[in-house]
Amino acid sequence: MTDEIDKIMRPLKHTSKEFWPFLGGLAVISVLGIYAYTQQLIKGLGVTGLNDVTIWGLYITNFIFFIGISHAGIAISAAVRILEAKKYQPIARIAELLTIVSLVMAGLSIVIDLGRPDRSFLLITKFIDRFKYSPLIWDITAVGTYLVLSSTYLYLPMRRDLKVAAERSEGWRKTMFTTLIPFYEEGEEATIDRLSFWLAVTILPVMVMVHTTVAWIFSLLSARPLWFNAFAGPYYIVAAVASGMASVMAMAAVMRKIYHWEDIITPKLFRGLSNFTAITTLVYLYMMMTEQLGALFAGPAGEVFVSEAWLFGDFATLFWSMTTLGLVIPFLYMLIQAFKKDYVNITWTAIMSVILVIAFWFKRYMIIVPTLSIGIQKVGIYSPTWIEIAILLASFAIPLLLYTILTKIVPLIEMEEGHHHV
Amino acid sequence: MSKMNRREFFKKVGVLGVVVAMNSVASNMKRVGTPLLTKTVGTEYPPPVKGANYGMMIDVGACIGCRLCQHACKLENNVPDAPGNIHWIDVFELDNHRPVSEVENIPPVGADIDYTDAPKPDHWYMSFNCFHCDNPPCTKVCPTGATYKDEDGLVLVNYDICIGCRYCMAACPFNARRFNWWNPEHPPSRISTVDGSVVTLNEDVPLRTRGVTEKCTFCVHRVRKGETPKCVEVCPVRARHFGDFNDPESEVSRLRETVRTIRIRENLGTDPKLFYFTRGVKWTEDGEKH
């Protein structure tokens, strides 16, 4: 048992020689992205490929994508707590951290997209006036609530692990861990367990509302074909859960490999996650089919235009490669794996997960761009510029950077069992 | 302040807060049912005309597609030529074989169509600017209240509190809104593309910075002083008519009694106040001449 705690605490105490180059690489990409963003700030959003017809592009795609990623973390750890699914406990915190960093990036993505980000405080000062009407304010409220609650949910159960970490470290690390747990008292675990249970119960509906309000940003606009859609909420949530689960799997596989946690993060756990991802992907494919059928059959002109652009027109290459290579193939892989008894290939599952995550990014791009460039006026060419690409890369580097730093501060796996025996 | 007093003070403040909140709910109730709403900060525009409901009617049969309105509008409203050529008015060239219900098919914003030989035979021209909807989708979605519908029916933008999220542009069914993608350049004077004269910046119209949304205001600075919008004034064939629909004696009210009109994408229920009509034969359902 003590061995296990030492293993869990390894990343907190030891830094491998690959760590610093990796961190440095991420930092360089982030700085390049920030430089590109300053160019955008100085010259205006014209430096992007956007125009008066295609008004939203990569940044809003990123926003939906990161909100989506943020969903799995809490879903997994809330399930651990509410359904007592102890099997998944080892990856609960890995997933929660993913939630936090991707939520932060989602918020930043909105700010990056603003024409006057220096006025973003108006979103708060005008809240009382505008919350009655603007879906964007609803979304910001939901995201803010979610961020506050999920950080609480991350922190409270972590206190006991930080306590163990403090007991087992020396020097500045001990000071750091002790500072992170102010007002610690013996036997606080029972109260915290109760609070965490209620937090889990609370976070699940908030999580549903977060992605529903994201969907409403688009689906309440009656003028926009394929956005204006009554089942947008569930549709987006399924995508969020599938992409989030896949990203957690990929992250867990990487952590397992680099920190040698083979006997903590077991293949059984991957098998469960992979089965669940397969099911959600299938549901998503089904919803996509429903949506396209509704648009194609005898839909209003706008719907038909956009749907045809998806399936046969300008976006067909992207759409079909995304669907077949990105969704169907990982789905089939995970399905076949599910039918093989007690079998799981973690490397391939992780690769398929990454493919799935990338495909879901492109799916979000497909949601945003065709509707705007074809929906109202059947024109408007959008291709991202280098500034957008640089910011896109940075918006993947920044959460990873945050995550990498957090692995050095936060015990990545709950040490609950160990603690009870200590 | 003693402890007791302080408690009473907070109690009073609390009650006051509840009352204020309730009153705001109540004033909201009053607003429902009246076609007016909220301006958030002090305006650069003249105060709205009480009881007016401005709208425009465009005679597509008369329009020759000269685009004088488009150019005059740009000069009147300090709309920049560079970088990023913004037009508040778009003029589209259509032919007889394209039904009006398919306005999705119109050419791109800023498409380079040669109008010098207009009107071409068998073609007709349709100009678009902000429709100043009675039930505007753009004002609903705005997260800061920067775009709002004023009491005289004009949908305006407060450039000082626009954060540039472009949500209003996504909500607009008519692509009527324009974004300042670049920092606009305002040369002290421009050569008018309408009559060749030298035109300086119009001091009645606020300048925009990069990153905010703008659109046709129906020349709010002129209209509220009793003048017509610039595009109506310069139209050489009097295809554009502007006025107050609440005034039964106004030109547009009388026109609406006499001609058949249509509006674009009326099914969305936005109640646009830009009516299209023609006195010619092109749009009559039964082929009768009017």
Add this chain to the structure above:
Amino acid sequence: MYEILQYVVLALQSVTSNTGATVNPLGRPLGYLVIGIIEFPVVILFLAALLGKPRSTKITSLFVGWIFMMLIVFICAVFGLSWLLGIFY
């Protein structure tokens, strides 16, 4: 008291029914409903946190304090970012 009830009824009416023949350009204030649904679980959470057992004043205040701290951090981050990016405008 009666007046307050009246306001509440009016507020509910404005959400649930069409109160006028002409259209309000801002639509119905559906946000009351949406924000209510978003924040309702939080109310439950606070009730559960404050009333449930086992209870510890220290931990409960830590919990409430943390939530408010994060809320303030969120708001300050928005203001801070606005201020920081203000140098470009």
